[in-house]
Amino acid sequence: MSQGTFSGLLTVALFIAFIVGVFWAYSSKRKAEFDAAAQLPLEDGPPSHGTTQRTREKAP
Template identity: 50%
Template structure:
């Protein structure tokens, strides 16, 4: 039978392996284009979509 120390050690090992997996996934070359596109989203031009105040203003004038 395993004692609590062995179970905690196995749990730590499992979390460490999962962490390494996430790091490898995040830094893989296949993900770079989608991460680059997501990084540019805050700078996207919002001129194509009218703001809420513009929509209210338009509906009041009709």
């Protein structure tokens, strides 16, 4: 297999993977999950990932 054939096949494979990813992202089955994730920054309350705010200690 020549370099050109390999490059062409790789391009086609990556294009197909891209198309599958687009269909997955815009699938109506995923809409509810993506809508919930989009609202996370707007929710009140502490962060859910476990980080805490650091407080500065005053120097004596």
